[in-house]
Amino acid sequence: MTARLSDFGSAKFLSPDMFIPESLDDVGGTVGYMAPEYGMGYEISVGADAYSFGVLLLELLTGKRPTDDMFIDGLTLPIFSESMFPDRVAETLDPRMAHEEYQGSAEVWMQRYIVLLVALGLSCTVEAPKDRPGMKDVCAKLTAIRDAFLECRDDIDEYFSAVRGC
Template identity: 55%
Template sequence: MPTFGIKPIMHNQLTPPLIHCDLKPGNVLLDYDMTSRIGDFGSAKFLSSGIGGPEGLVGVRGTIGYIAPEYGMGCKISTGGDVYGFGVLLLEMLTAMRPTGALCGNTLSLHKYVDLAFPERISEVLDPDMPFEEDPAAASLCMQKYIIPLVSIGLMCTMESPKDRPGMHDVCAKIVAIKEAFVETF
């Protein structure tokens, strides 16, 4: 099972924190042992502690569908923008739907589309090619212990307001816990 996404290093262990500003599938690379690595730091910015400077304004940057909603309103870059992009990426992997796809399109965001089905009807929006256990009891256990928690993380990360999103450190801890439980079970 590949490890997921952004280690909190960019946000929590660099001073000042590094904000990627364009997390999307094309910027996630897999190395020789299927560990994901973030690439293309062309839009990345260091988070300045200065107040009021234009260097923190985003404008039109990033990729439609992965840009945090607050950036469209001219808000300064933040770690929450990367958390949002990561959440979209996670929901996209689980549903096999692009955030700008026809089902989401102009009527629903990927977040809203998944949230409307969560958790009772989540299987209706998951990737139909996702492998599931043939045994119904095992499939139900897999859904409850691994898939629903991953979807929940994706939904938390894609909350409209940045203050409602978890930090990347918490996201990584939750994903690692899910992965460890999965490895112990199988």
């Protein structure tokens, strides 16, 4: 239960003529969360916000900060996550994410929810900003995953209520 704070979302308040960064130091953002295009002189964009959100999502799932000591020599949290996707996603997960009620069906839980969340994080962190989803699409996907999770959880609660009632 560690809170995370990120700095994505400011792009919608800025127009290109309001702020043109002269150097990477002038870009508002946090190392590890900033989109790689900022280092190449690109302007602030909503694509960069999607990148920052994707890094945050991957951080929540893996429990690894993008500035972790393991990320050296070009290895980043998105590259690490992608290298394990989809077959070894379970190895990348934060161990604190385990849910007791899903231990009997961990593979189903992994495929129905976790792999979809990692895929969403990876889609937000692709190299080309034009290939990243918009935040409305990201929100729609998150909502669909949440709704499926809640529906399944309700089914599990009903099952255990019925079993206890027997």
